[in-house]
Amino acid sequence: xxxxxxxxxxxxxxxxxxxxxxxxxxxxxxxxxxxxxxxxxxxxxxxxxxxxxxxxxxxxxxxxxxxxxxxxxxxxxxxxxxxxxxxxxxxxxxxxxxxxxxxxxxxxxxxxxxxxxxxxxxxxxxxxxxxxxxxxxxxxxxxxxxxxxxxxxxxxxxxxxxxxxxxxxxxxxxxxxxxxxxxxxxxxxxxxxxxxxxxxxxxxxxxxxxxxxxxxxxxxxxxxxxxxxxxxxxxxxxxxxxxxxxxxxxxxxxxxxxxxxxxxxxxxxxxxxxxxx
Numbered sequence: 001x002x003x004x005x006x007x008x009x010x011x012x013x014x015x016x017x018x019x020x021x022x023x024x025x026x027x028x029x030x031x032x033x034x035x036x037x038x039x040x041x042x043x044x045x046x047x048x049x050x051x052x053x054x055x056x057x058x059x060x061x062x063x064x065x066x067x068x069x070x071x072x073x074x075x076x077x078x079x080x081x082x083x084x085x086x087x088x089x090x091x092x093x094x095x096x097x098x099x100x101x102x103x104x105x106x107x108x109x110x111x112x113x114x115x116x117x118x119x120x121x122x123x124x125x126x127x128x129x130x131x132x133x134x135x136x137x138x139x140x141x142x143x144x145x146x147x148x149x150x151x152x153x154x155x156x157x158x159x160x161x162x163x164x165x166x167x168x169x170x171x172x173x174x175x176x177x178x179x180x181x182x183x184x185x186x187x188x189x190x191x192x193x194x195x196x197x198x199x200x201x202x203x204x205x206x207x208x209x210x211x212x213x214x215x216x217x218x219x220x221x222x223x224x225x226x227x228x229x230x231x232x233x234x235x236x237x238x239x240x241x242x243x244x245x246x247x248x249x250x251x252x253x254x255x256x257x258x259x260x261x262x263x264x265x266x267x268x269x270x271x272x273x274x275x276x277x
Contacts, residue, residue, distance in 0.1 A: 032106070034099045036077055047100075049076055050138050050163045051185055053178045055083050058161045061176060061190045062134045064089050071132040073124040073139065073147075078104025078117070080136050085113035092118040094127045129154060138163035138185075152214075156195035156253065157237030161188060170214045173236070194235035195253040203273040208244075217242060 036047060050058070058080065062070065070084045075093025077100065084091040085108065095101050101119045108117040120127070129135060129150065135158065137144070144167050151160055152170075164187050166172070174190040198212040206223035208230065217233030221244045233242035238253040240260075249271060251260030256275035261268045 032102075034103055036100060036103060045074060045138075045140055045143070047076055048138075048185065049079060051178065051180055051183055052079065053180050054163060054186060054188055055080055057176050057178055058136055058163070058188045059083050059087065061161055061174060061188060062136075062159050064134065068133045069131055070134040070136065071127075071129060073127075073135065073137040075104060075119065076100055076138075078107050078119060081117050081119070082108050082111050082113055084134075085116035086111065088116070090116055090118075092120060094120050094122050094124045096121065096123060132158065134159045134161070136161045136163075139165065141165045141168070144168070151191075152193060154193050156193050156235075158193040160191040160193070163188060165189075167191060171216075173215065192235075192237050195238040195240070197235065197240060197253060197258070200276040201258065201273040202276055203271065207276070208273065221245070 038048060062068070062084075064070070064084065064087050066088060068089050070081070070089055070091040072080045072091070072093045075081055075095045078093050081091040081093040081104065093101075093104055095104065098121045101121045104117075104119045105114070108114045108119070125146070132154070135151070137147075137160075139147070139162070144162065144165055148167055148170060151158075164185055166189060170191060172189040173192050176188050178186040180186050192215065194212070194215040196212070197210050197217060199210060201208045201210065206221065208219055208221045210217055210219040210230070210233070212235075215235040217230070217235060217240060219230040219233065221228050221230060226245075228245040230242050230244045233240070240249070240251045240253060240258060242249050247262050247264045249260060249262050251258040251271070251273075256277065257272065259270075259272045262271040263269075
């Protein structure tokens with residue numbers, strides 16, 4: 001009886017230990033019951049998921065290989081990330097809504113691809129995209145416009161695939177539609193980040209002057225006293241194709257060097273140019 005002052009302290013300590021644990025378990029239980037609702041508000045967009053048939057098209061357009069790392073911006077319920085992981089690809093979803101992040105993690109676990117997926121609660125405007133080789137998104141045009149300068153600085157060859165919305169004056173490299181006419185969300189667009197080639201390039205017998213509008217390339221080639229327009233110039237990542245004076249050039253850009261072949265009338269020769277700095 002003489003230690004009666006001790007028991008309130010013990011009881012209070014017990015309460016302080018148990019109540020947080022109970023609240024934590026309750027929060028987990030509530031979170032596990034979470035189901036996203038069509039049209040629910042998000043930070044930058046309202047949530048409408050990409051239809052599964054268009055997801056399949058987007059994944060196919062990406063041309064995924066084992067070396068790829070896919071990042072889905074505004075990943076919602078995680079379906080694109082999970083679809084990529086089912087192809088054996090490591091993939092991540094960047095989503096602002098923490099409930100959606102946890103929902104996606106549970107979905108990935110259920111589909112058996114938790115080891116291939118990562119879902120991150122973050123603002124995708126602040127997320128480092130430098131490791132991504134494929135980026136998917138279903139965002140509004142004005143958000144695409146804000147992201148475009150960031151996307152264009154990524155490694156040449158990075159593929160960007162959107163549901164429905166464009167990149168304004170950056171014309172797409174490919175477009176596909178699903179057969180699903182029950183939804184407006186049935187078009188996918190692909191862009192491939194182009195290498196930067198604008199400027200002067202020197203080669204053994206002359207020089208070429210290139211101008212660039214995203215993946216479209218124009219210019220002139222000078223050899224001795226002759227000068228000819230470059231036509232059909234197009235970049236696909238770091239590969240440049242163009243024609244000049246009846247010769248077809250296929251070159252790979254590596255920083256300030258382009259190497260490839262020059263072909264005319266069935267004869268192909270090695271060709272190389274170095275950018276004038």
